[in-house]
Amino acid sequence: MKKNKRITKKSVRVIRFFIISLIFIGIAASITILGCNYLENQNFKETFYCVSSLKVNNKIRVIQISDLHNASFVNDSKLVDRIEKLKPDVIIYTGDMVDSQTTSDDAVVKLCKTLANVAQSYFIYGNNEVKKNYDGPLTQENLDKKFGFNDDNRDPKKLLEMTDDFAKNLENAGVKVLKNSQDTITIGATTVDIYGVLTSNPSSFWSYAGESYNKFINENVSNLKIMAIHEPIVFEKYTPDTWGDLMLAGHTHGGLCKIPFIGPLYTTEGGILPARKGCYVYGRYDVQGRPLIVNSGLENSNFFRINNQPEIVIVDINKF
Amino acid sequence: MIISLLQKIPVLIVGILLIVGALTIYFRSKNVTKAEFVKILKATKFLQVGILIFLVLFTGVFGVLNHIESKHFVSAVVSLNYSEASLAQNSNGTRYNMSEIICDEVIEKAIEKGALEDVTVKELKECLSVYPYVQGDVNDKANYHISTEFVVEYYASKHTEHLNSENVIALIASAYKDYYIEKYTDNFSLTEQEEKPDFTKMEYMDIVTYFNKETTSVLNYLYGMAEKGSSFVTENDTTFNSIAGKVFQFKETQIEQNLKSLILQHGIAKDKSSYIDRLAYQNKNTDFDKQKNYVSFNLCNDAIDMYSEEMTRVVLVPTWDGSGKYYMGRTKVGVDELSVLATGFSDSVASNNKEIMDNELIINKIKSANTNASANAQADALIELIDKSIDNFTTEAIKAGREYSNYTMNQCIAVSITGASLFRELKAVAAFALLTYAALLLISISKKFPKF
Numbered sequence: 001m002k003k004n005k006r007i008t009k010k011s012v013r014v015i016r017f018f019i020i021s022l023i024f025i026g027i028a029a030s031i032t033i034l035g036c037n038y039l040e041n042q043n044f045k046e047t048f049y050c051v052s053s054l055k056v057n058n059k060i061r062v063i064q065i066s067d068l069h070n071a072s073f074v075n076d077s078k079l080v081d082r083i084e085k086l087k088p089d090v091i092i093y094t095g096d097m098v099d100s101q102t103t104s105d106d107a108v109v110k111l112c113k114t115l116a117n118v119a120q121s122y123f124i125y126g127n128n129e130v131k132k133n134y135d136g137p138l139t140q141e142n143l144d145k146k147f148g149f150n151d152d153n154r155d156p157k158k159l160l161e162m163t164d165d166f167a168k169n170l171e172n173a174g175v176k177v178l179k180n181s182q183d184t185i186t187i188g189a190t191t192v193d194i195y196g197v198l199t200s201n202p203s204s205f206w207s208y209a210g211e212s213y214n215k216f217i218n219e220n221v222s223n224l225k226i227m228a229i230h231e232p233i234v235f236e237k238y239t240p241d242t243w244g245d246l247m248l249a250g251h252t253h254g255g256l257c258k259i260p261f262i263g264p265l266y267t268t269e270g271g272i273l274p275a276r277k278g279c280y281v282y283g284r285y286d287v288q289g290r291p292l293i294v295n296s297g298l299e300n301s302n303f304f305r306i307n308n309q310p311e312i313v314i315v316d317i318n319k320f
Numbered sequence: 321m322i323i324s325l326l327q328k329i330p331v332l333i334v335g336i337l338l339i340v341g342a343l344t345i346y347f348r349s350k351n352v353t354k355a356e357f358v359k360i361l362k363a364t365k366f367l368q369v370g371i372l373i374f375l376v377l378f379t380g381v382f383g384v385l386n387h388i389e390s391k392h393f394v395s396a397v398v399s400l401n402y403s404e405a406s407l408a409q410n411s412n413g414t415r416y417n418m419s420e421i422i423c424d425e426v427i428e429k430a431i432e433k434g435a436l437e438d439v440t441v442k443e444l445k446e447c448l449s450v451y452p453y454v455q456g457d458v459n460d461k462a463n464y465h466i467s468t469e470f471v472v473e474y475y476a477s478k479h480t481e482h483l484n485s486e487n488v489i490a491l492i493a494s495a496y497k498d499y500y501i502e503k504y505t506d507n508f509s510l511t512e513q514e515e516k517p518d519f520t521k522m523e524y525m526d527i528v529t530y531f532n533k534e535t536t537s538v539l540n541y542l543y544g545m546a547e548k549g550s551s552f553v554t555e556n557d558t559t560f561n562s563i564a565g566k567v568f569q570f571k572e573t574q575i576e577q578n579l580k581s582l583i584l585q586h587g588i589a590k591d592k593s594s595y596i597d598r599l600a601y602q603n604k605n606t607d608f609d610k611q612k613n614y615v616s617f618n619l620c621n622d623a624i625d626m627y628s629e630e631m632t633r634v635v636l637v638p639t640w641d642g643s644g645k646y647y648m649g650r651t652k653v654g655v656d657e658l659s660v661l662a663t664g665f666s667d668s669v670a671s672n673n674k675e676i677m678d679n680e681l682i683i684n685k686i687k688s689a690n691t692n693a694s695a696n697a698q699a700d701a702l703i704e705l706i707d708k709s710i711d712n713f714t715t716e717a718i719k720a721g722r723e724y725s726n727y728t729m730n731q732c733i734a735v736s737i738t739g740a741s742l743f744r745e746l747k748a749v750a751a752f753a754l755l756t757y758a759a760l761l762l763i764s765i766s767k768k769f770p771k772f
Contacts, residue, residue, distance in 0.1 A: 017366050025753045028376045029746060032383030046487055048434065050494050054722050085435035260743035307742050316433070316494065320501050320726060 033306060041300040044073060044310045046082065049284055051291045052320045053245045055224040058188035062226065063088040063119070064313040066250030067297025069099040069128065073310065074107040079298075080114050086314055088119045089187045092194070093175075094250040094295060095126020095230030098166070105132075109169045116174035120185055123170050123177045124196035126230035126251060133164035140204040156180065156208045159199070178228065180209040182216045190224055195244065197229040202237040217242060224317070232280040232294050233269050235287050246317065247292040254282040254296025257306040264308075282308075327385035330378060331752070334759050341762025348769030360768045364761075371760045379753040386748050392476040394485040396493055396737045397453060397469055402728065405468040410504040411732060418470050421496050422448040429495035436483055436491070443479040448472060448492065486739040493735035500733060505725060519703055523595050524583045525682060527703055528575060534710050535571040538717050539564055545721055552727060554720045563720055567713050574709065579702050584682065587689025588696055596686055599679040606679075610672035613665045620662035627655050 063083055073079050083091070093112065098105045115121055130138055138159075144150065147158050160179055167177045176183055178196025185192050195216040199208040217225065217240075225244035232249035255264020255274060263275040270279035285292040298310045349357055398421055402411045410416050420426065427441045427448075436444075450472050456465025474489045519527055546560035553559055582588075589595045636648040 020367055021757065024372050024376060025379070025750055028379035028753055029383065029749050031376070031380050032387070032749060033742075033746075035380070036384055036387040045484060046434070048487060048490050048494065050497070052726060054719065054726055082435070085437070087435070258742075260741060260746075318498065319722070320497070320505075 034303070037306045038303070040309050041305055042072070044076075044079065044298055044300075044312055046086070047311045047313050049291070049293055049313065049315045051246055051315060051317050053224055053317055054319065055190065055222060055245060056317050056319055057190045060090070060187050060190060060192065060224070060317040061086070061088045062090045062092060062246075062248075062315040062317065064092050064094055064228075064248045064250075064293065064295050064315065065097070065115075065298065066094040066230075066295040066313075067096040067126070067253060067299050068108065068111075069096055069297075069299040069301070070102045070105075070108060071299045071301055071310075073298045073300070074111055079312070080111070080118075083115055083312070084118050088314070090185070090192070090194070090226075091115050091119050091121040092226070092228050092248055093121070093123045094228050094248050095124050095200075096128045096250060096297070096299075097123070097126070098128055098132065100128045100131040105166055105169070109166075109173055112170055112175045113173035121175040122183065122194055122196060122228065123167075123175050124228045124230060125177070125179065125198055127200075129166060130198070133166055134162070137201060138199045138204055138208070139201050140207050143199075143204055143208060154207055156211060159208055180212045182212070184220070184223065191220070191222075192224045192226060193220060194226045194228065197227070197234070200229045200231040200234055202234050205234050205238070217244065231269070232292065235280055235285075235292055236278065239288065242288055243290060243292075245290055246315065247287060247290065248295070248313075248315075249280070249292065250295045250297050252279075252281045252294055252296070253299060253302075253305065254294075254308040254311075256302065256308065257304055258282070258308045260307075327382070327389045330382040330385070330756075334378070334752070334756050337759035337763055338755065341759055341766050344766035345762060345769060348766065348771065351770050360765065364765050364768070366761065368764060371757065371764060374760060375753060375756050378756050379749060382752045382756075383745070383749045386752075387745055390745055390748075391485055391739075392481060393474070394489045394737060394739045395471055395473045396489045396735050397471055398493060398496070399734045399736075400468045400732065401734055402732045406466060408466045410500075412504045414504065418450055418452065418467075420499070421450050421470060421472055422492065423499075426492060426495045426499050429499060430488070430491040433495055434487055434491040436488070439480055439483065443477065444488070447474055447477050447480050447488075486737060489737055489739075490735075493733075493737070497733045497735075505732075519707070523590055524588055524699055524703075525580075525595075528580050528583065531575045531579070531706055531710065532571065535567055535575065535713070538567050538710070538713050539571075541721070542567065542717050545717075545724060549724050549728070552724050554723045558716075558720065560720060560724075563713070563716055567717075570709060570713070574702075574706050579699065579706060582695065582699055582702065584685050586692050586695035586699075587682075587685035587687070588692065588699055589686050592686050596683050599683050603676050603679050606672050606675050610669055610676070613668040613672060617662055617665035617669060620658045620665065624655055624658050624662070 063086060068074060097108045097112075112121060112123065125133070127137060130136075136142055143159060144154065147155070149155065149158075160181070167179075170177050178194065179198035180196070182193050182195040185194070193216060195213065197205070197209055197213075199205055205213075216227075224246075225242075226246045226248065227244035228248045230249065231251045232247075235243065235247065235249070252264070252267045252270075252274075255267055255270075257265040259265055263273060264281040266272055267274045267279060267281055270277055270281065275281050280287075280292060280294050282294050282296050285294065293313055293315060295313045296308055296311050298312065299305070300310045352360070400416070404411055404413060405416065408416050422445060424441050424445065427444050430436070431439065431441065431444065450470055452465075452467030453469035453471050454465055454467050456467065457463035472489060472492060474485055474492075476483065476485055480488070517530060522530070542560045542564035546564065549560065551559070635651045637651050638646060639649045640646045
């Protein structure tokens with residue numbers, strides 16, 4: 001009995017020792033990781049993607065900037081300097097460049113103005129811009145209520161007739177704001193149609209953007225089609241024949257923290273471990289045989305953004 | 321470089337502490353009895369605040385340095401996914417050379433693509449190495465292996481440590497893909513791009529010949545592609561054979577039946593006299609060829625007649641097949657060769673005759689025809705239509721070819737990059753923490769042993 005008691009006491013001591021050791025190692029590892037990530041998040045990375053399309057006659061470079069949330073990079077000359085050196089043909093902002101909590105958008109407009117001198121720029125609103133300029137999310141219910149629409153008398157043009165100062169400032173800065181609309185540009189020997197979605201909420205996408213989207217997809221089919229949208233959830237919910245030749249999205253912040261072997265930790269729409277539920281969270285996806293690129297954004301104020309460095313995305317579109 | 325050295329310092333310190341601790345215990349243990357030794361060990365406190373604080377700090381420093389250092393090394397596996405790769409060939413049949421993955425041209429392209437700053441081709445090249453994923457042994461037939469996968473390693477030097485290693489290797493891979501496709505794959509040109517002739521200055525029948533040549537070139541391209549990918553279906557649900565069928569049908573109906581018969585039926589020509597003269601001159605030349613072929617044909621027949629009967633018999637020669645079985649093989653004799661030649665000359669005479677008759681028909685039609693402006697206008701309109709259609713077929717054929725190339729070559733070079741992994745870093749940090757703990761504990765225990 002005495003011997004057994006001694007063994008039990010020893011076992012408890014050993015277990016306690018290991019637990020405390022693990023806690024200390026865990027603390028050391030956490031401090032290291034958080035410290036490294038904090039330092040890492042003070043810089044942005046450049047993520048390169050290569051996509052191919054037969055519609056391309058010359059190489060095209062698109063730079064996608066997303067989810068800045070008025071963070072420190074807004075005044076970072078390095079960002080402008082790098083984008084200048086990367087020589088893009090088009091710059092596309094896929095929303096949430098401003099933050100709904102901040103009062104002034106001047107810094108973002110200034111940044112966009114500087115970059116508009118580098119390449120033709122397009123701006124797509126994210127949920128933060130929408131919240132600031134449209135007083136709330138653009139769900140079908142909210143929009144119908146606002147305009148007094150129902151299924152029989154819905155007129156998507158009414159929404160597009162609404163103007164806001166931010167859009168005006170951007171247009172004055174040389175940036176085209178695409179609100180459920182498209183623009184066509186010629187890059188070298190390739191004609192490119194760029195479509196930007198304002199109503200990226202799945203409930204209002206087809207009812208408010210459907211008509212313009214169908215026009216974008218079905219007209220001038222030989223043009224290269226780039227679809228830019230803030231929230232990638234629309235691609236999860238609906239499966240039309242095609243969304244375009246290249247789709248760009250943001251919003252997810254790369255799932256906040258990327259856990260090795262497990263994946264992104266959290267997104268607003270996908271909840272915990274969204275990638276396991278088939279959500280588009282970060283990186284390149286194949287959607288109806290075409291590439292969708294989800295940008296993790298440039299926001300860097302969140303302390304728990306771990307193993308997920310802020311980024312700008314560079315997409316090279318080639319024949320192959 | 322400095323980070324690499326700094327990262328090794330904590331490991332070195334811990335290593336020294338571990339050895340010093342172990343040696344001290346070893347030497348001092350001689351001053352105590354076995355029972356005292358066990359007593360000292362039992363009295364040791366495994367959890368000491370000093371040790372734990374030092375452990376956390378030291379591991380933290382190591383973790384940061386290790387994190388920075390781990391970002392300096394990245395590797396990628398370049399896989400060649402086309403059938404010729406297994407023969408160590410490029411997709412166009414030339415010899416494959418793995419060192420091209422990191423050749424100057426590729427590195428230069430990568431630097432340009434990524435706008436990499438403060439680095440030269442030479443400096444970047446020094447950081448890169450390439451070798452086959454599976455190494456074979458050329459001296460041992462059993463281990464002879466043609467690798468289709470190559471590992472590209474990048475280890476940042478002091479000249480390149482400011483660059484993002486993963487981006488560098490991704491850019492090298494992308495630049496290599498561009499380089500490879502530009503150098504070794506289809507250029508999608510059907511024929512040597514010649515300037516289009518001015519149809520207004522050409523005779524109608526010459527235009528027919530030109531159109532026939534153009535459609536034949538499109539057909540040859542399509543048949544060639546169909547041989548490579550007979551089952552390939554384009555985005556528009558067409559195959560090379562189906563497009564070729566359309567082109568062939570078009571050639572037969574629009575060019576041969578509609579345009580040619582319109583020209584012959586109305587005997588239209590832009591400059592009647594000079595065209596008739598040209599055809600007459602052609603006929604004269606063809607007639608010379610016909611006579612030459614006819615003489616050759618007769619000569620062959622005469623030679624056959626001169627053979628004795630015995631010589632014309634079939635000669636059987638004993639031989640054996642691949643499995644070693646004997647059989648009697650029939651050999652060619654002189655008569656066979658002469659009769660083949662005679663048939664060839666006879667065919668040539670027939671062809672010459674046909675050409676002469678065709679030209680005579682055209683000459684007669686033109687001579688007998690009156691000027692018919694509406695027929696001319698009709699022919700001009702048809703020529704314009706046919707020309708546009710041929711252009712469309714050419715575009716369709718090239719598009720299908722491109723699509724096929726895209727289909728086969730898009731994955732011709734696949735790259736998988738293995739960069740710094742958080743899990744690997746955690747493992748290193750955990751291992752270092754355990755080692756540090758062991759070293760500090762040994763030092764702490766060693767102090768409890770008497771010096772003398």
